[in-house]
Amino acid sequence: MAPEAAPTEGELPRTYDPRAIEGAVTASWVEAGAFAAVPDPDPDRRRYVVMMPLPNVTGALHMGHAMDNVMQDLLTRWHRMAGDDTLWQPGTDHAGIATQAVVEKRLLELEGKTRLDIGREALVARIWAWKDEYQARIVRQQQAMGCGCAWDRQRFTMDPVCSAAVREAFFRLFQDGLIYRGDRLVNWDCHLQTAVADDEIVVETVQGTFTYIRYPVLDPRPGEPDHVVVATTRPETMLGDTAVAVHPAPRGALEAALRAAEDKLAAAPGKERAAAEAEVARLRARFDSHLPGLEALARMAADGRRVVLPLLERPIPIVADAWAKPELGSGCVKITPAHDPNDHEVGKRHPALGAINILNPDGTLNQNAGPYAGLDRFVARKRVVADLEAAGRLEKVEERTIELGHSDRSKTPVEPYLSKQWFVRMGDVPGGVVLGRGTPREHRAPGLAQAAIDAASGTWRSPTGRALAFHPDARYQATYTAWLAEKRDWCISRQLWWGHRIAVWRATLGEVADRAALVAAVRAGVAAGTLCGQVAHARTGEPLRLEGPDHLARLLDDPEWGVPGTEVALCIRDERAEATHQGPLEALGLARDPDVLDTWFSSALWPFSTLGWPDPAGAPTDAGQPGLGARDGRPSSLDAYYPGSCLVTGRDIITLWVARMVMLGLHALGDLPFTDVFVHANIQDGKGVRMSKTAGNGIDPLDIIAAFGADAMRYVLCDMQTGTQDIRLPVQAISPFTGKPVELATAKQAVVRGSKLRGVYEDPDTREPFDVIGTYEGIAKAATTSDRFEVGRNFCNKLWNAARFALLNLPAPGPSADSGPAWAPLARAALAAEDRWILGRLARGTALVTARLEAYDPSGALGAARELFWGDVCDWYLELIKPRLRDEATAPVARQVLAFALDQVLRLLHPFVPFVSEALWAQLGRQAPTRGITAPLAGATAASGGGLLARAPWPVADASWEDAALEAELERMREVTRAVRDLRAKYGVPPSKRLDARVRAPAVAAASLAGLAQHVQAMAGLATLEVGDAVERPRNSAVQVVGELEVYLADVLDPEKERARLEKQREQAQKQLAALEKKLGNEAFVARAPAEVVAAERARQAELQAQLAGIEQGLARL
RNA sequence: GCUCCCGUAGCUCAAUCAGGAGAGCGCCAGCCUGACGUGCUGGAGGUCGGAGGUGCGAUCCCUCCCGGGGGCACCA
Incomplete structure (x- = not known):
């Protein structure tokens, strides 16, 4: 087909254009509810639950969050394809002090007012408006990245569902005496x-x-x-x-x-x-x-x-x-x-x-x-x-x-x-603490911190057999344990207006109008389970928990306690109880505590507050959201998705958040919120400073997506995620004034309105300020870019074009599709050597990708997938079958294997590059609706389990295709091909010139190579190829020694070049051989090194000697 | 002060159990090869931060030094 011919119906465009596919693919996912989590009635179905580390609403996401989100998406897409009942819970965090500070600062900057000028109600309203804006923006960013979250379960730490959990958790901890109010030195x-x-x-x-x-x-x-x-x-x-x-x-x-x-x-x-x-x-x-x-x-x-x-x-x-x-x-x-x-x-x-x-x-x-x-x-x-x-x-x-x-x-x-201040008691308490009270998992621990330490100890198991472990590097367990071991009580009160107001009403006895009425109210409330209380000693302030409905009555008769200075603090369980109790208590002289809770308190409940704890059936979810209770034979979300599986995060919140989730999860539900903590790398800016919202050095992922595509960004993030090694990402801003790139590592921070705003830089030419994170109204927003993402785009383009090539060779879609041959099972004997080889490589690659994912090694997994796709499928398999595809007699088998290979590659790559793989999958489904070798694959079409790749089954490695002897034969063929190419390059022979070549090889190798001779000819541009154990070296031929093989290339000999080339090779071989012989000559080595090491070195010595002999011979014949 | 991590090619990073140092980008040379120049083919490039030690053998284990980063604590 001539390039200028119009593309046929359904044919892919020549060039990969992420913008043309990302929107449509997102729409197809949303429409199909591809990421919805619907609790499976089958209790034996494996669950996979990831709770998003809730981004706070102070600002938009940067590349560090992108890394975090992409890692979670990678894991959940993989597990969803692997057949797990998967929930990735999205949501945002109110970030009490941080958000209030941002809004207050802005109020002062733009209007010159303080919070006291506008009052509590107006300030809180402004913070809600800010939250709405940034939450929407964060969701847009995540969806643009391809995050496959259960979007219809979106939660916010201050929404009614989470707030109910916060209130209940506080009540229970208060009731257990694990929350108290005390005189403490705090950081003010x-x-x-x-x-x-x-x-x-x-x-x-x-x-x-x-x-x-x-x-x-x-x-x-x-x-x-x-x-x-x-x-x-x-x-x-x-x-x-x-x-x-x-x-x-x-x-x-x-x-x-x-x-x-x-x-x-x-x-x-x-x-x-x-x-x-x-x-x-x-x-x-x-x-x-x-x-x-x-x-x-x-x-x-x-x-x-x-x-x-x-x-x-x-x-x-x-x-x-x-x-x-x-x-x-x-x-x-x-x-x-x-x-x-x-x-x-x-x-x-x-x-x-x-x-x-x-x-x-x-x-x-x-x-x-x-x-x-x-x-x-x-x-x-x-x-x-x-x-x-x-x-x-x-x-x-x-x-x-x-x-x-x-x-x-x-x-x-x-x-x-x-x-x-209010504190959560972290240390051990006499008699221990009850974890998971009232659940089947109820058990005891010495204290909250100790419970969390034990969970990661390696020997401990929860009542369901779970334990906590850190991946891929266990050393962060030390961070976790060291912090918890201090068991310092956790100050959870904040004197803010934005947050969960503490539901405790307090008064000293001296302030209480009618003690008898108070006693009666407490008796009724405690008996009903809607109130619990503590009293604080008039002199020492030491708290005492009220146990049972009559405890307060007894205490008031005690001269030690029944004094005016004694303070009574009563916690009202929930909003319904508040309607009953608030009026009477306030009439008696009690007043509600003005403080709000530390944000991390509500964050610590995230793994179950989002699922409707304590009452999934009654959880007040938003309009359009599914209920969280059990129905239609399905378990409640709480039963299905707690306990969860994995927490994905950077190392900086291991103590702040991970430890607290573990403690409060154990306290409320008696089990760990997750078993695996995946600690990924942090993204640093060009100066090596960690990207953060507060530092203002973040980069908007949307900019990178606009320039390179979401898949390209994801590819590079996955590729960078090796161990926990932090990653430097040099970034340029595109100046909104001049359009020129500005290296952010060296750019000056701009001074705006007398202060250095974070994330605002100065254009080096115009001296005007621009903003790279897009937080400030009235300051020009600069797009950011980094050439580090080019490789991702290149990869996607390669994938696009390889698929395009395959699809051009598969039957065209539409009404004419029935003209092509139908799918039929293929016997092994019907397959060509390269077919069996690529099937073996696919099996091996599938196993390797899966193993690397299981080891929390995204870079390794992606590398394995890339090597399989690019190194094996593109560089060799596609080239090897090109001649067969041109011949209708041999094309059908090649097409069927090709469709299968593309199918498997798309599945393996999908968690890394979901958009492009999903788009190509759709086209593959139209042109080859049935795929497989010996049997049709599941998940290929709507009829066999859903048309979306996001829901298609993860490949299962079929090791029966692995064939070591065949791989060795193909490898020999590839080596000979490379030898010819190398000689061509060395002698400057243009690829268009066909050459004659001969290979001398031992009989067995020669026989197998002869069977693949047409491949060498095609791949190396040869006119003729003669193989045998007795072939003569033609006169005037260059020689390349490949192990025990000698490759001769005729008509290219330039004696001087050849001599120089061979001498260099000889020198290298001699050097290696000398080192090896020195080693083998060392009696201590031979005597003390393991026998298999010595044997391997001897074998290598023999190989080098053979090679050296071949080179010497070549030189001698010059 | 205590503690952990890092230092490998020009750049960003790998290397399982100590046994022939890798990838991508960049660079050099060649290629309009029937999908891909965002591509193809070939190549150059490393005292594994430095110095000692242990081992038959050290990029890997130990000690010290230099350089970079993180965590914790403290400061009358």
């Missing part, structure tokens, strides 16, 4: 005015000061120091000091420190010696300079002596506590229990000290700061220092770099702040 964000978790803090090195302050000793006696010196980076906190501490036994502690330093010096490698020596010297000097004073102070501490806090002139005690290290600073330390975590611990050891909070939530000082009340903490800091100096109490001020924790959300320094 003064800007957002909320507590933030440890992992929401970024520590930055900043320039700071060390302020040394003198505290005069009250009534010093002769021989005693008249003051102590303490140092601090935050001088204003001295206003909250309640003591000064000194080590109780300074000499012993100093000696211990000196010994440690000396040990370190002894072990110090060269570079660290000088520093270690200096440290030892410094410590020795302290025995004279500091120790006497410290010992005096230790005695004074034991005596109950005091110092005077400057400025406020408050006497405070000297206490003895090992927290004060004689080897550091002055050896004394100020104790501020309300504003320093370590001091807080000291405070607990000396309860009489109390704690003085000097901060207001907004970071100004409160009335406890006396004359400094009302000042911002940074203003107060300066004034305190100035006043100390004026009072002569300032020893010195040092400039120093300090590590300062900043809130990741507001970027302002966090303050340790004493406040009441």
Whole structure:
């Protein structure tokens, strides 16, 4: 067919154009409900459940998310094809503090207003609008990537279904005494005015000061120091000091420190010696300079002596506590229990000290700061220092770099702040905790954290026999276990407006109008299971769980508890119960806690909140969504899809999220939410910085899809996913002003409205700002690109064209199809050698791809599929059958094998490149509706199990096609072909020139090669080929030695070139042989190496000797 | 400070149990070969970060050094 002829009906276009197929393929999936999860009534059907690591709605997805999503899609498509009842649950996360911060920031930037200006209701409404916008955008991105999620099950952590689960989980943990409210030092964000978790803090090195302050000793006696010196980076906190501490036994502690330093010096490698020596010297000097004073102070501490806090002139005690290290600073330390975590611990050891909070939530000082009340903490800091100096109490001020924790959300320094917060108890509890209460999987564990640690221990099994394991690299189990082992209680309250409001109503008894009515209400509620409660001790604040309907009544008669300061906290189970209880409780004087829950609390429930727990049948799903309850003989979604299978994520949320899902899944349902944690690589930008929404260095996958196609992007992501090695992705932005590419690794961040917005860069030519992640209104959005994705597009084009070639040779579709020969089973004997060979390769390739997927090795799996498709099918099989396809007598068998090979390749490639494979599959189905070798394959047509490739069965390797002898014969044929091609290239013979060749080979090899001679001729462009064990080398022929074979190519001899070429080969062979002979000449090697290694080396020696002999002969005949 | 990982071709990354170093891109040369120039054929290119050690044998195991990154903790 001439190129300019119009394509026949149904013929594929010449060039792969992703945009022409992606939309239609997506539509066909959606229309068929290809990814819907419908619980199978058969309890023995294998399930495969992946819960999407819910992206948060602060912004759009970048390449890092694309990697995460593609990995999940790869696994779920594969499992769906393999026949599993598969659910990939999509959804988004409200990301409490992050989203509120983004919206608040925008409010301030665009309208100059704060949340207090517009109020709680209006702010929350704006956040919902933001959420709607970004959730839609995220879904668009995921669908464009080809994500085969159960889209009709889309959930959001604050939707009614998930909210019901959050409320129930909180109620149950509260009821079990695993949630309590306590006085804790939290990390306080003064800007957002909320507590933030440890992992929401970024520590930055900043320039700071060390302020040394003198505290005069009250009534010093002769021989005693008249003051102590303490140092601090935050001088204003001295206003909250309640003591000064000194080590109780300074000499012993100093000696211990000196010994440690000396040990370190002894072990110090060269570079660290000088520093270690200096440290030892410094410590020795302290025995004279500091120790006497410290010992005096230790005695004074034991005596109950005091110092005077400057400025406020408050006497405070000297206490003895090992927290004060004689080897550091002055050896004394100020104790501020309300504003320093370590001091807080000291405070607990000396309860009489109390704690003085000097901060207001907004970071100004409160009335406890006396004359400094009302000042911002940074203003107060300066004034305190100035006043100390004026009072002569300032020893010195040092400039120093300090590590300062900043809130990741507001970027302002966090303050340790004493406040009441809600916590989940992570540690072991007396009697243990009940996991999966009321389920068939109910069992006990020492505590929540321990339960999660045990789950990954290797020996533990859940009641259903499941355990947790990390893939492909088990080392992340150590991260997980190490974090859990600390068993630090989890602060779950946030002082925000956006989130799940805690459903607890509280009051002190003093505030309760009618105790009898309260007792009655609690009795009724607890008995009905709609209320549970805790009381907090008036003095210690220690919580006590109410057990049984009458517990509160008894406590109120107890003089220890029945006092006005005792606080009662009641949790209302759900919204229906709230309708009953809220009014009466509030009338009694109880008020709802204003806090909301940490986002990770609702995220931790994701594997079952999405499935309708605790009541799938009653779950208030959205309009158009399927119900989650059991019906039509099918189990509920919860029963079908919990416990799940695999969690796919980057390593950064192993502790934040994975561990918490494990704990809360075990607590609620008694089983693991998944058994496999697949930790994939993170995508880094060109500078090696991990892409993240907050860093603003993300790249929009839609840009890459627009430029190269979704399949190309997926191909490259899969190919990059090797182990857990992070991947650098150099990216250019296309300037919206000049159209020129801008290398982002070197581009300047732009300053817009006085601040550096994340993800906004400056055009190097126009100096105008552009935005690469598309978050900012009014800033031009730049498309991004990276040439790393070209290989993906090239691969897809190759696949497209190979399929196109096959389809051009298969019967045309449509009414004329019946003119072609019908499908018929093929006997092995009817197949040509290359047919049997490719069937063997397909079997081997299928097994290899499957094995690599099972090993969580997407790159290996894709590599195997690519090698099979490109290396075997395209480079050899298609070329080998071209002559047969031109001959109607031999074409039908070749066509049938070709259709089968294409079928198998498309199935194997589908999880990697779903769009192009699905499009080609449709065309293959039209032209070869029945496919197979000995029997028709399942899943090829609508009649045999559904027309979509996404739902077609995964190939099963048929090892009976593997034939080692045949493979060896074909391999010899390929080697001879390559030898001829190599000679042609070396001698510059144009491919169009037909040559005469001879091969001398031992009889057996010669016989098999002769049977394949026509292939060598065709593939190497030969006019004639003579093979035998006695063929003569023609005069003037070049020679190539291939193992025991010698290939002669006539009429190309240029003696000088030939000599040079052979000499080079000889040199190489000699070099290798010499190394080998040296090895074999080593008696120790022969004696001590394994026999099979020695034998292999001997065989290789023989081979090299034969080759060398052939080369020598060739040289001799020149 | 503790701890983990990484360093292999110009680039981005592989290499199972220690036994002849690979892929893709890029580069060089040739090719308008009956689907594909987003292609085909051939080729060059590596002191496996450095130095020691153990082994018959080290890219691989051990120690130290250099360089890069992550996690945890702490800072009077």
